[in-house]
Amino acid sequence: MNKSIEEIKLIDNKEELFNQVIDECKRSQSTLNSFVTIMDKYECFNKEGVLSGVPYSLKDNFSTSGILTTGSSNILRDYVPVFDSTVYKKLKEAGAVLVGKTVMDELAMGGSGLTGHTGAVKNPWNLEHIPGGSSAGSAVSVATGMVPFSIGSDTGDSVRKPASFCGVVGYKPTYGRVSRFGLFPFASSLDHVGVFARNVKDVAIVTDVIKGRDDFDMTTLSNDNIKYADVLDKDVSAKKLFYIKEIVESAKTEESKEVIRVFNETLDKLRSKGVVVQEVSFDKKLLECLYPIYFIISCAESTSNNSNLTGFIFGSRESGNSPEEVMFNTRSKGFGEMIKRRFVIGSYVLERENQEKLFLNAKRARRMIVEKMNELFKEYDGFVLPTSGGVAPKTIPNHEADRLDDEYLLLENHLLIGNFGGYPSITLPMGMVNDMPVGITLTCPQKEDAMCLNIANSIESVTGLKDLVCEVK
Amino acid sequence: MNKEYLKKYARSLEFDMEDSQLETLVSEFNVLFEQMNLLDNLVGISEYEPMDFPFILDDACLREDNVSDSLSSIEAFKNAKEVKDGCVKSPKVVA
Numbered sequence: 001m002n003k004s005i006e007e008i009k010l011i012d013n014k015e016e017l018f019n020q021v022i023d024e025c026k027r028s029q030s031t032l033n034s035f036v037t038i039m040d041k042y043e044c045f046n047k048e049g050v051l052s053g054v055p056y057s058l059k060d061n062f063s064t065s066g067i068l069t070t071g072s073s074n075i076l077r078d079y080v081p082v083f084d085s086t087v088y089k090k091l092k093e094a095g096a097v098l099v100g101k102t103v104m105d106e107l108a109m110g111g112s113g114l115t116g117h118t119g120a121v122k123n124p125w126n127l128e129h130i131p132g133g134s135s136a137g138s139a140v141s142v143a144t145g146m147v148p149f150s151i152g153s154d155t156g157d158s159v160r161k162p163a164s165f166c167g168v169v170g171y172k173p174t175y176g177r178v179s180r181f182g183l184f185p186f187a188s189s190l191d192h193v194g195v196f197a198r199n200v201k202d203v204a205i206v207t208d209v210i211k212g213r214d215d216f217d218m219t220t221l222s223n224d225n226i227k228y229a230d231v232l233d234k235d236v237s238a239k240k241l242f243y244i245k246e247i248v249e250s251a252k253t254e255e256s257k258e259v260i261r262v263f264n265e266t267l268d269k270l271r272s273k274g275v276v277v278q279e280v281s282f283d284k285k286l287l288e289c290l291y292p293i294y295f296i297i298s299c300a301e302s303t304s305n306n307s308n309l310t311g312f313i314f315g316s317r318e319s320g321n322s323p324e325e326v327m328f329n330t331r332s333k334g335f336g337e338m339i340k341r342r343f344v345i346g347s348y349v350l351e352r353e354n355q356e357k358l359f360l361n362a363k364r365a366r367r368m369i370v371e372k373m374n375e376l377f378k379e380y381d382g383f384v385l386p387t388s389g390g391v392a393p394k395t396i397p398n399h400e401a402d403r404l405d406d407e408y409l410l411l412e413n414h415l416l417i418g419n420f421g422g423y424p425s426i427t428l429p430m431g432m433v434n435d436m437p438v439g440i441t442l443t444c445p446q447k448e449d450a451m452c453l454n455i456a457n458s459i460e461s462v463t464g465l466k467d468l469v470c471e472v473k
Numbered sequence: 474m475n476k477e478y479l480k481k482y483a484r485s486l487e488f489d490m491e492d493s494q495l496e497t498l499v500s501e502f503n504v505l506f507e508q509m510n511l512l513d514n515l516v517g518i519s520e521y522e523p524m525d526f527p528f529i530l531d532d533a534c535l536r537e538d539n540v541s542d543s544l545s546s547i548e549a550f551k552n553a554k555e556v557k558d559g560c561v562k563s564p565k566v567v568a
Contacts, residue, residue: 289508295505296505303486322564337494345502357513363524364522365515368518
């Protein structure tokens, strides 16, 4: 089912379509493992809505009343929320039809798609490669054409990286543009809701539905009263973009050099549309701090955010002879290895004696980067970079996934800038390398979501990779 | 950083870790300490205020209080492991 939202809206029998999609989701499970839960009932709550009858998938860290929501963790393997996240509620009100909850890296930590409690998700372009994470199942369900859009979350790159590895569009709006009420928190100062689709227009249509102020999330922004889907075709010829010299020059392998070649080709095509793209130099020492900053802040915030997973209030519970023993057994069996490592590191950096050197310094360095970016945004409308230094890596054993590395991989870590500053940031396919997709990421100033989608639409028009679909044989 | 210290630390967070997992964690800490020196060496870092959120919300305001019904007991019991006589049965706290 490779159809855009507008094409689906023209279909008369949406229930029949839903049943076809469900069959396809079930058929693909043994190969791709995209879903934790596949729905069995067609439920459209608004037949006149903007997304009436349009099927979609939702990452399994969004609360859905009466529907299993696990965060792909054993500790929540039987948790059924009693309330709806705001995003799910808005999609229901717009008539969209949920087909399934997607597999993710456990509790949204990690970037491989390998660590969910129901097993690894596969990349449809090559089953021996990872799909990227943490919103792995969401990216795959869109890439294979099962659904026209999916909702994910992005704390470091969890929408944009899997979008690149799976050949789809992945958009992370400005921090606060979309409510996070009912989204399992990972690192609250970095968490964003994001949208996957196969073209920029569908991303814009969905973002128009889910954005807006929410009384249940005090970090949400006032509505900007712009319908993004209506401004996609605005002239971009006066727009001025930059790319960061030190990041592009960090390509060392044959594959990453090929990625840079495709990137430069894309920039040339963009220039031919009148967009100005210039090279800018950025302090390399500061760029090398990107991942350590993210690692420290996200570990610290996640340790605190997940301290309610005790086995008492909700989620799975192991037996024990005392409350301490119940909690110890529940958490020991409930969390995967990578989660435990991150919690220990997070708790360590929050210790009173370590806070100044570790946690607070990471937050100071975050500000240094954001202030420098904001300074550049006074002159430029955004920056573009290859999303990654290569195609999706080959699968590794899940206990080896997401280990802290001593290599400073600038091409792999620059998406974090989007989360540090809460900037709107979008990834879209720019070409193929070794028969697999590679992406380009555009990041714009805070609150400039409309402009970001407008320029992205222009990039899409020059790549010719709109509505890319990968059919698994 | 050593395995014994980290095992004790994990236990204070109410979970156990296997030996091989602790070995990975020790090596991650070594990398982390090395990387923290990068941050220490950033010129002028001490002059910056720690950043808690991406930007200041200039229009944040508290919502009005609205009276509404809370969860029904049926809903509240949905995720309880054990229910007895209309109450959630919790693990024994006092010996």
